[in-house]
Amino acid sequence: MSFRTPLGRARGLGTARLGTGHWLAQRITAVALVPLSLWFVMSVMIYMRADYVTVSIWLHSSVVSVLLVLLLGTLYYHAYLGLQMVIEDYVHDEWLKVSSLMLTKFICVLLAATGIFAILRVAFGG
Amino acid sequence: METDYRPLSPHIGIYRWQITMIMSILHRLTGVWLSLGTLVLIYWLIAIAAGPDTYAGAQMLFGGWIGQILIWTWAFSFFYHLCNGIRHLFWDAGQGFEIRTFYISGYSVWIISTALTVLAILFVYLFGGHP
Numbered sequence: 489m490s491f492r493t494p495l496g497r498a499r500g501l502g503t504a505r506l507g508t509g510h511w512l513a514q515r516i517t518a519v520a521l522v523p524l525s526l527w528f529v530m531s532v533m534i535y536m537r538a539d540y541v542t543v544s545i546w547l548h549s550s551v552v553s554v555l556l557v558l559l560l561g562t563l564y565y566h567a568y569l570g571l572q573m574v575i576e577d578y579v580h581d582e583w584l585k586v587s588s589l590m591l592t593k594f595i596c597v598l599l600a601a602t603g604i605f606a607i608l609r610v611a612f613g614g
Numbered sequence: 615m616e617t618d619y620r621p622l623s624p625h626i627g628i629y630r631w632q633i634t635m636i637m638s639i640l641h642r643l644t645g646v647w648l649s650l651g652t653l654v655l656i657y658w659l660i661a662i663a664a665g666p667d668t669y670a671g672a673q674m675l676f677g678g679w680i681g682q683i684l685i686w687t688w689a690f691s692f693f694y695h696l697c698n699g700i701r702h703l704f705w706d707a708g709q710g711f712e713i714r715t716f717y718i719s720g721y722s723v724w725i726i727s728t729a730l731t732v733l734a735i736l737f738v739y740l741f742g743g744h745p
Contacts, residue, residue, distance in 0.1 A: 606663040
């Protein structure tokens, strides 16, 4: 049974029915980020002022590389979902909204890819 | 059928400021600020991949007082967003909606995230970089 008015249906301006997916993805990435980000922040606290050799040996380890790749993927997914919500709430001009959403998505994917490339380069002995 | 000029619900301008709304706004602000902070994280990873000279340049930038202040604002934002995020996950599970619990969890987030930031600063200056 549909509660939408005939006019609403004709205009096609209702919900896109994608809200639940967005909500769930935001929670799932949040739960995954609790251990991943805590591990990363503690590692940064240990290696923040370390010399080059110490840091590159740390980054060279397989476990660290895998965890960092997972962190970046989850982090940028979560960041995009959050930024998307902020943009959708505060930017009301349709053109500006759609273009800033697209730009934000491109930047998130670009940064994730760049970071993952840097990690793999060290991991595979660059 | 006119639908564009209906009265809107009262906006934030008429409400008395209270901790619950400040914390909600700060959750978004710290989220946006942390998103910007990931740029520094990517720069750090690139600097390690690029070699000792680039890494030394990055260490100089992070070691300066502007770099240090920025890093500690990101640290506080991280701990705040983490603690308040966990508070949000409890709400999503249907827990903690009593007014008293609401305030207790709110003040706990402030206390725990401030304490964790201070502890992190102390740890880095006392033990960081000397594993």
